[in-house]
Amino acid sequence: MGSIAQLVExxxxxxxxxxxxxxxPTKKMNELLIKYFVFCFVIxxxxxxxxxxxxxxxxxxxxLPTWRFRIKLVDLLPGLQGDFSGYHIYFFISVLLLLxxxxxxxxxxxxxxxxxxxxxxxxxxLEDFFWxxxxxxxGIKKFNKKHVLWHxxxxxxxxxxxxxxxxxxxxxxxxGFRFIG
Numbered sequence: 001m002g003s004i005a006q007l008v009e010x011x012x013x014x015x016x017x018x019x020x021x022x023x024x025p026t027k028k029m030n031e032l033l034i035k036y037f038v039f040c041f042v043i044x045x046x047x048x049x050x051x052x053x054x055x056x057x058x059x060x061x062x063x064l065p066t067w068r069f070r071i072k073l074v075d076l077l078p079g080l081q082g083d084f085s086g087y088h089i090y091f092f093i094s095v096l097l098l099l100x101x102x103x104x105x106x107x108x109x110x111x112x113x114x115x116x117x118x119x120x121x122x123x124x125x126l127e128d129f130f131w132x133x134x135x136x137x138x139g140i141k142k143f144n145k146k147h148v149l150w151h152x153x154x155x156x157x158x159x160x161x162x163x164x165x166x167x168x169x170x171x172x173x174x175x176g177f178r179f180i181g
Contacts (some may be wrong), residue, residue: 054087078153114175118169124165
């Protein structure tokens with residue numbers, strides 16, 4: 001058992017002696033990044049399709065028999081207003097836990113955790129967007145403030161929450177992959 005950093009080091013794409021990444025992209029790092037993005041894209045697509053089957057035209061579990069609650073402090077933050085549903089809490093906790101399956105077979109390490117958390121942020125952001133694009137009741141043309149009432153604050157063509165998630169994803173991704181090993 002080992003960490004992702006140890007596996008990458010053994011693959012030869014990080015020089016152990018200097019601790020630095022060789023100049024220019026390497027084949028191993030490119031393969032790792034391609035796998036990362038393909039995995040996030042595929043999982044986000046499948047989760048969006050599953051959620052479309054469950055919710056249909058009624059986003060944010062509007063018609064599902066689930067409990068809901070609000071956090072007043074969160075409601076004060078632009079782009080994060082709204083209620084939380086039991087359905088979504090369990091859904092997203094399940095996704096987060098499933099992404100941590102690798103730790104059943106390897107030792108936990110900080111950098112791998114950052115990479116997995118970045119994958120979670122990317123996957124959940126893509127999943128939400130794909131829900132609209134792939135949903136026959138919405139589509140890309142109805143992905144706007146007029147038709148998507150549960151995203152209250154928009155900045156340009158996207159809900160403000162997407163920008164928060166994207167920022168957090170970039171930070172986790174860069175730190176996780178930059179300091180690997």
